[in-house]
Every structure is written in structure tokens, then in C-alpha cells.
Amino acid sequence: MKYVIIGASAAGVNGAENLRRLDKTAEIIMISEDSHIYSRCILHHYIGEIRNIKQLNFVSEDFFEKNNINWIKNKKVIMLDENNKILTLNDNSKITFDKLLISSGSSPFIPPIENLRGAENVVGLKTLEDCSAIIELGKKAKNIVVIGAGLIGMDAISGLLHNKEINANLSLIEMSNRLLPLQLDKISSKIYEEKLIENKVNLYLSSKVLKANLNNENLIESLTLEGDLTIPCDLIVVATGIKSNTDFLQNTKVEFDRKGLIFNEKGETNIKDIYGAGDVSGRGPIWSVAVKEGIIATSNMVGIERVMDDFFVCKSTMNFFGIPTLSLGDQSLYENTEGIIIEISENENSYKKIAHKDGYIYGAIIQGDLEYTGVLTQLIRLDVDISKVKKSIFNIDYSDFFHLDANCEFQY
Ligand SMILES: Cc1cc2nc3c(=O)[nH]c(=O)nc-3n(C[C@H](O)[C@H](O)[C@H](O)COP(=O)(O)OP(=O)(O)OC[C@H]3O[C@@H](n4cnc5c(N)ncnc54)[C@H](O)[C@@H]3O)c2cc1C
Incomplete structure (x- = not known):
């Protein structure tokens, strides 16, 4: 059997390792x-x-x-012939396969803002090469702007703040009224906002970039924001989202949509012997999901049936400025859901919020003291109906999980 994997990251590497574990003799590329x-x-x-x-x-x-894995690095797959099971690489070489795993991930999405695409001082943040460009341009820059305050934008700011040879003015622009809008609410965002300001980062929340202004060398020298504000920049790091790497599927019958490659909970695409895993789906782009999908898809490739059963696809942990936060669910979605009950517990050291409806947890934020996340995970894993919890949900501890009724129901 000859297995070929496109991609050498979370999904691809873990998938390849799993393949070898399950099939000691197959050829793996x-x-x-x-x-x-x-x-x-x-x-x-x-x-x-x-x-x-x-x-x-x-x-x-x-x-x-x-x-015993043959890794062909620094080569791009440019074409897939799914009928004859042949891949074409950018050096025109051909690779045949019996079974294929597509784990080609995603690339930064540069929004269609006037003059932004194609300028040499605009960089996304996805690869080592992007980082090298950021470091090289950053060391010469007087003003650096990061567009987008999601996880990647915040990582960019953290890295820039840590580099002692980068002394530029830093600005962070975000369309939403808060940082990390998918992961945080306004209260949990605030603590990071204060830290950014303390570190002299110019923060532009609820701000939209309208236009990039070029100098005569075709480099962007400033950005015009809504409200007629213009801010200078020598380097722009764009962190406004990602797009799936599906170009090589354009003329094939392999199904993909606007978000990315379509595969089921076993990793199967619509074409026999072609599987998918990870960010290339454009759904739930996090490391742990990519790893798990890589393992599940490759298990099914060798004939061991496994399905994806993660309890939360939107799950992020972060630790900016030494303040840890766990976020479950898409915060921007559930806040507007009718009938949602929000419970909050707040003190000096921690902020806890759980959103539930009909006993089902839609999302949560735990910031500062993360001890409670263990209990929260149990509540979700054991499918505990939150509406039946008789004490404050934030006072539940592990001993409560030993209180079983005669019919094996949990009692609180
Ligand atoms: C800056 C940054 C910070 C992040 N922080 C976190 C975090 O804290 N927590 C978290 O859970 N997630 C985080 N993520 C997301 C996480 O990294 C991704 O979910 C994960 O990398 C997805 O893995 P993947 O294998 O699906 O694809 P990718 O990591 O996107 O890798 C794709 C692979 O495919 C290859 N490839 C692409 N196209 C082709 C082609 N045509 N031919 C050949 N090879 C190709 C690439 O070279 C690469 O090896 C972060 C991402 C970034 C960029």
C-alpha cells in the first residue's frame, strides 16, 4: 500500500506517525x-x-x-488527478498513490482593502518565512501595524514586543469592540487591553481600515481608517483570517466549498481513497483538532473505523502577558442566542462565565485562575444538565462527581 500525505504540520505529521504505527510495511510519502x-x-x-x-x-x-517516512520537502502540489491517483508537484514531478490524505492547511487571507494586497511591506503570519520577513522588516521599521486582534494578531504583537531589536511604534487595529472577539467578551478582553496600553501599543478597537496609501516605491506608508484617521506604517502584519489551501483541487471532482475541503467525521472526502484532515476544512482551525483529525483519517485509511467526537471545536487557551484564559465556544455567536442564560463569577484573580440553554453549555470563559476548568470539562464530558445543578455552578468540586444516585444519575 502506498500512502501519500500532503502537508507536514499538525494533521500531516501526526497522521503519518499513526499510519506507520498501524501499518509497519506500507510506503509512506x-x-x-x-x-x-x-x-x-x-x-x-x-x-x-x-x-x-x-x-x-x-x-x-x-x-x-x-x-521510515519519505518526506519530500519544499515542494508544492499543484495538481491532482483523482481518476489515475497522481499528484503533480511544482517541479513537474509526479507522485502516485493508493490512498491520499489532504492536510494542506491554510494560508493568511489578505482582505481586499485598496492597495493592501501585493505591497512588499505586507506580511501574513503563518510560516517561518513570514516570521523572518517580520523580523527583518521589523528591525528597520519605525511604525508597525498589526491588523486583526484575533489569536494570530495577538501572537504577532507578543512576538514584536519581545524582540529587543524591534523598537518601532506598535499599533493594533481591530474591527470589533474588543480583542479576540471569537474567544473573549468585553470584560475578559479588558485585562489584555490594559496590558497592551501599559506596553505602549496603540490600540484601535471598533476601527476599520479603509485604504492603504503607497509611496513612490510601491510600499505602504500609511493606513487610512474610518473616521478620517491616518496612521503611519513601514510594516503591516495582516491577521484578518485564513483561507484553505485547496488550489490544487480546482479542476477535480473532490468536493470543497467557500470554507475549505469537505470531509466527514471519518475524514472521508466524496472521492474514494482520498481523505482530509485539519485546517484545510476551514472549520475549527485549532492545533488539537488538526492532530485528532489526522489520526482519525489515517486510522480509517488503514481500515480501522474511528470517528471525530470532540466536545467543542471552538476551544482556545491563551496566556498573553502571563494571564491565562480558556475560551469554549464562539463567544460572538452565543451572546445573541435567544434564551441563553449567562452565569458569571468574578473576583480580583479570576473571571468565570458560563452560557447555557436548556441545560446545554454553549460556551464559557475562564480567566486568571484556571483551576475550575477541570470541573467544567467534567460537566461537559459527562453531559451534566446544568439547569438541574442545585448549587452555584461555580461551587461544584470534584467530590460532587462521586454523588451517584441508585440509578447512576449525578446528584448535587
Ligand atoms: C501564528 C499562529 C498561532 C497559532 N496559535 C494557536 C494556538 O495557540 N492554539 C491552537 O490550537 N492553534 C493555533 N494556531 C492554529 C494551528 O496552528 C493550526 O490549527 C494548525 O497548524 C493546523 O494544522 P494543519 O496540519 O491542518 O495545517 P497547517 O499547519 O496549515 O499546515 C499545512 C501544511 O501543508 C503544506 N502545504 C500547503 N499547501 C501545500 C501544497 N499545495 N503542496 C504541498 N504542501 C502544502 C504546508 O507547507 C504545511 O506543511 C495558530 C496558527 C498560527 C498561524
């Missing part, structure tokens, strides 16, 4: 544009020059040798 294995979740440490490339690696040095 992994193809990637990346020429290093690294975790994108800690790229800000690379920008901050706290970690080098080696320290971003999440596999052992002998990973490929040990697992």
Missing part, C-alpha cells in the same frame, strides 16, 4: 511546501527571538528515519 517541522502556535517565540527553529520542532530528530 509526505509532501510539503514547508522545509521544517514546527509548531505554528509558538511562532511568536521565534519572532521574539526567544526560540530558534530547532526549538519550534515538535518531532524527534530521527522522526522520519525511525518511522
Whole structure:
């Protein structure tokens, strides 16, 4: 059997390792544009020059040798012939396969703002090469602007703040009225807003970039925001979203939509022997989901039936400025859901919020003291009907989980 995997990141690498575990003799080929294995979740440490490339690696040095995996790096898949099971790479070489895993992930989406696309001082944040460009341009810059205060934009700011050789004025522009709008509400955003201001970052919330203004060298020298505000910039880091890497599927019958590749809970696409995993779906772009999907898809590829059963696809933990936060669910969605009950517990050291409806937890934010997240996870995992909890939900502790009724129902 010949397995080919497109992508060498969370889904691809974990998928390849699982394949080898389950099939000791198969031929396994992994193809990637990346020429290093690294975790994108800690790229800000690379920008901050706290970690080098080696320290971003999440596999052992002998990973490929040990697992007998042939890694074709620094090559791009440009075409798929699904009928004859052949991939074409950008050097025109052809690779055949019996079964294929598409885990080609995503790339930064640069919004269609006048003059923004194509300017040389505009960089996304997804790869090591992006980080190198940010460091190189950042060291020369007087003014750096990050557009988008989601997880990637916040990582960009953290990295820039940590790099001692980058002394530019930093600005962060966000359309929403708060930082990390998918993960945080206004209260939990506030603590990070204060930290940014303390660190002299110019914060523009509820602000929209209307236009980028070019100088005669075709570089962007300023951005015009709504409200006729113009801010200077020598480097712009765009963190406004991602788009799935599905270009090579354009002329195939493999199904994908506006978000990305379509595959079921087993990782199967609409074409036999072609599977998908990770960010390429454009749904729930987080590391742990990509890892799990890579393992599940490759298990099904070798004939071991497994399905994806994660309890929350929108799940983020962050630790900006040493303040940890766990966010479950898409905060911007559930706030407007009719009938939602919000429970809040707040003190000096922590902020806890749970949103539920009909006993089902739609989302939660735990900030500061994360001890409660263990209990919360149990409530979700054990499918506890929140509306039946007889004490304050925030006072539940592990001992409550031993209170079983004769019929095995939990009692509080
Ligand atoms: C800056 C940053 C910070 C993040 N922080 C967090 C975090 O704190 N927590 C969290 O859960 N998630 C975080 N994420 C998201 C997380 O990194 C992704 O969910 C995860 O990397 C997805 O893995 P993947 O394998 O699906 O795809 P990707 O990581 O996108 O990798 C895609 C792979 O496919 C290759 N590829 C793409 N197209 C082709 C092609 N045509 N031919 C050959 N190879 C190709 C690429 O070279 C790459 O190896 C962060 C992402 C970024 C960018």
C-alpha cells in the first residue's frame, strides 16, 4: 500500500506517525511546501527571538528515519488527478498513490482593502518565512501595524514586543469592540487591553481600515481608517483570517466549498481513497483538532473505523502577558442566542462565565485562575444538565462527581 500525505504540520505529521504505527510495511510519502517541522502556535517565540527553529520542532530528530517516512520537502502540489491517483508537484514531478490524505492547511487571507494586497511591506503570519520577513522588516521599521486582534494578531504583537531589536511604534487595529472577539467578551478582553496600553501599543478597537496609501516605491506608508484617521506604517502584519489551501483541487471532482475541503467525521472526502484532515476544512482551525483529525483519517485509511467526537471545536487557551484564559465556544455567536442564560463569577484573580440553554453549555470563559476548568470539562464530558445543578455552578468540586444516585444519575 502506498500512502501519500500532503502537508507536514499538525494533521500531516501526526497522521503519518499513526499510519506507520498501524501499518509497519506500507510506503509512506509526505509532501510539503514547508522545509521544517514546527509548531505554528509558538511562532511568536521565534519572532521574539526567544526560540530558534530547532526549538519550534515538535518531532524527534530521527522522526522520519525511525518511522521510515519519505518526506519530500519544499515542494508544492499543484495538481491532482483523482481518476489515475497522481499528484503533480511544482517541479513537474509526479507522485502516485493508493490512498491520499489532504492536510494542506491554510494560508493568511489578505482582505481586499485598496492597495493592501501585493505591497512588499505586507506580511501574513503563518510560516517561518513570514516570521523572518517580520523580523527583518521589523528591525528597520519605525511604525508597525498589526491588523486583526484575533489569536494570530495577538501572537504577532507578543512576538514584536519581545524582540529587543524591534523598537518601532506598535499599533493594533481591530474591527470589533474588543480583542479576540471569537474567544473573549468585553470584560475578559479588558485585562489584555490594559496590558497592551501599559506596553505602549496603540490600540484601535471598533476601527476599520479603509485604504492603504503607497509611496513612490510601491510600499505602504500609511493606513487610512474610518473616521478620517491616518496612521503611519513601514510594516503591516495582516491577521484578518485564513483561507484553505485547496488550489490544487480546482479542476477535480473532490468536493470543497467557500470554507475549505469537505470531509466527514471519518475524514472521508466524496472521492474514494482520498481523505482530509485539519485546517484545510476551514472549520475549527485549532492545533488539537488538526492532530485528532489526522489520526482519525489515517486510522480509517488503514481500515480501522474511528470517528471525530470532540466536545467543542471552538476551544482556545491563551496566556498573553502571563494571564491565562480558556475560551469554549464562539463567544460572538452565543451572546445573541435567544434564551441563553449567562452565569458569571468574578473576583480580583479570576473571571468565570458560563452560557447555557436548556441545560446545554454553549460556551464559557475562564480567566486568571484556571483551576475550575477541570470541573467544567467534567460537566461537559459527562453531559451534566446544568439547569438541574442545585448549587452555584461555580461551587461544584470534584467530590460532587462521586454523588451517584441508585440509578447512576449525578446528584448535587
Ligand atoms: C501564528 C499562529 C498561532 C497559532 N496559535 C494557536 C494556538 O495557540 N492554539 C491552537 O490550537 N492553534 C493555533 N494556531 C492554529 C494551528 O496552528 C493550526 O490549527 C494548525 O497548524 C493546523 O494544522 P494543519 O496540519 O491542518 O495545517 P497547517 O499547519 O496549515 O499546515 C499545512 C501544511 O501543508 C503544506 N502545504 C500547503 N499547501 C501545500 C501544497 N499545495 N503542496 C504541498 N504542501 C502544502 C504546508 O507547507 C504545511 O506543511 C495558530 C496558527 C498560527 C498561524
